[in-house]
Amino acid sequence: MNFALVQTLNGLTIGTLLFLTASGLSVVFGLMRILNLSHGAMLLFGGYVGMSVQVAGGSFLLATLSGVAAAAILGWIVQRLFLKTLMGSTFRQVLLTLGVAFVVSDSILWAWGGTPRALEPPASLQGSVSLGSTVYPTYRLALIGLGLVSALVLWQVWERSLWGAKLRACVDDRPIAAAQGINVGAVFAVVFVIGAALAGLAGVLGGVVLGVSVGLDFEMQLLALVVVIIGGLGSLSGAFVGSMLVGLLDSFSKASFPSLAYFTIFAPVVIILILRPQGLFGRKGVM
Amino acid sequence: MTLVVVVAGLLAVTLAGLFMDSYWVGVCSQALMMGLAAMALDVLVGWCGMASLGHAAYFGTAGYVLAVLTTRWGVNPWFAALAGVAAATFLAFLFGPLAVRTRGLAFLTVTLAFGQVIWGLTTKWRDVTGGSDGIAGVPRPTSILGLPLTDQRAFFLFTVVIVAIMVLVLVRVMRGPFGLQLRGVRLSELRLRSLGYNANGLRVAAFVISASLVGVAGVMFTFFNQFVGTNTVDWRLSAQILLAVVVGGPGTLWGPFVAGFGLFFVQIFATDLTERWTLILGLLYILAVLFLPRGIVSLVVRRKKTGSGVDMDHVLEAGDGASAAVERGA
């Protein structure tokens, strides 16, 4: 009973981090047909910057803001430099973002070295909470709470706000949106940057739970890819459901079958892709 | 044209190799293997339009099977090598039919994920694979036709022969009806099916063939180093092989071969000078995408409108001709 509860909460924690990461990835794809393979690297960059700020004496809040800003700036640079190419063929942008991922990833290693580091949770969220007979870290619970809140906020923006409507218009039909006076290029740039910022947020917040280390960028990138593929590219609800699913799968399998490694994540992906190539919530023809 | 270039190139490399010192001869050997791997992947990327980021799985599996059989079970290196290639081929037979049901980015992700499954298995299964330590002491076959394969130069000649055979066979097959059919699958799968071809079967065949040849490269690589480690199943190796295809020119076979060959030399130089090979590889990717959409082939051969050359803009295109319109019905 305890085991199930703890693993479920662990799964939801990872799920939250994944949602922050994957939602950016999914929306950028849905909007711009860009599958950003450097998303994980932006996450890690944000995490490391946040960690450095905290180590230098900054508060957790400052660290978080720095991490988010750093990732956002990186995102801005990438889309500014490469947007034209990115908007071209699918294959080109995949390769391009792959190259960016390598560059950023190795630069992080160069700058910070290979020793795994971590962030400290803010004082107010340290310690644990007792849930019946189990004890669970406060920070992680807060993180899960944040996940729910951010999902609601994002959903609200996406479905209900004017800005979200403009976004959805751009996704559905770019030329018509442009004809309506929506500055599609600016929208794209903003979305890309916000996506990167969310990744950075995941990097810093996750830095407490997962730490920041070489290879985390790839791990998160792969999981995020799996999430968006399962959930359906371009679907926010898909990203949410997919994130929680993958998070739970990951936690339970790591605890129960550590040697099976990626297999437990991989098998459902393949099955889903075969049965429903567009993902759980995706639209046909998107890929 | 392809044949002439390949043969001339191999001859040039062979002659050059025999005059270098044994370190560089070794580098040439490995470079040839990487060229073969890239050429093998081109079948999938350049002909079928399916970019895989998980082919290191077959490279490494072949190498590991070879290593385990020889070091743990004392199997004759020749048989173990065949078993290695067979294992890689078998793995592709298992995974291929699943993978080819996806396209484009889904295919990329699925192949990447499967590659990671293999990587995970390799790193965790310490009893068999030695985990992150790998397996050392893999014996080379003692000799062939009297040449002692422990000698780097002899091994180099051996490599040249094996690679040449693989290349010639591959070129022959891709210039035959199979190559034509694969291009048909990419350009209009529905049309091809309507002509009676099993498009799915063709894709699986391409997948298995490319995996199998990458397995050959993996076996040779393991023989050369007499060691196999987790770098042979690392996704970065998959990315490197894919980069070679892209830089070389998808759909030309010899372009990827030359690029794979050359990229290995770049890697050797780079790792000598700096630890930042990954960074350099990343920059190469970026530069290739920005400036060489048709690969280095485009620098040498003028753009043909037909033929098997493919540019980056069209690699992932699943061309189904009228099928989208067909779906709307009338």
Place this chain on the structure above:
Amino acid sequence: MAERVPVLEIEGLTKTFGGLKAVDGFTMSVAPGERHGILGPNGAGKTTVYNLVCGVYDVTTGVVKVKGCDVTRTSIHKRSQLGLGRTFQITNLFQEMTVLENVLLATTMATGESRSYFRLVRSLSKATEKAEQELVDLGLADLASIPVSELSYGQQRQLEVALALALEPAVLMLDEPTAGLSQAETNAMVQLIHRLPSNLAMVMIEHDLDVIFGVVEQMTVMHRGKVICSGSCDLVRQDPTVSEVYLGQSSS
């Protein structure tokens, strides 16, 4: 006279997309060598019928038989191998390949040389000869090494038919072969159709009434997914429901 097995038999074919019945109880029979037309306004479901017959769509209910064999659940390529040939409403060729390469894909399948994996394409003599002959018959011989993308629309439509023919099907299904063609090109296409082997059954979707009445003997008229009339040309011409549908229809 012994009863001949219909080369194509369709019974009660129905296809539902979500809530929409695109095809509802379509039934048609084609004898060997028969020329059969399918008429109907846009949206009647004609191409959907083709897609169901050829295996592009799965049927909701109904049966499709080719030469007496039930192919309702068979894959597209196996149906083609059984003798079903088809052209597409929107030209579906291998655009980046040459005209000859396009036809070769069809002729190698017909001669079995598609499995000669270790021979170079140019040495596949039977298939190449057949392909070149096809091109001569169509007047496209000069264009053999031109990429299809450079052909005119009319030439591409002709090539469409050539590809399907090269397989020597038992039944050839043409989908609006003259759509978008000039009068001269239409005439050429009609001539081509007239020259089809007499033992080849042909089904044709066509909007141009002059063309279709000049080429087919039997007809099936569709409206909103259903068959409203089926029989000889004279029967169809005199049927009141058909006139209503055609004179009262608005193009949509």
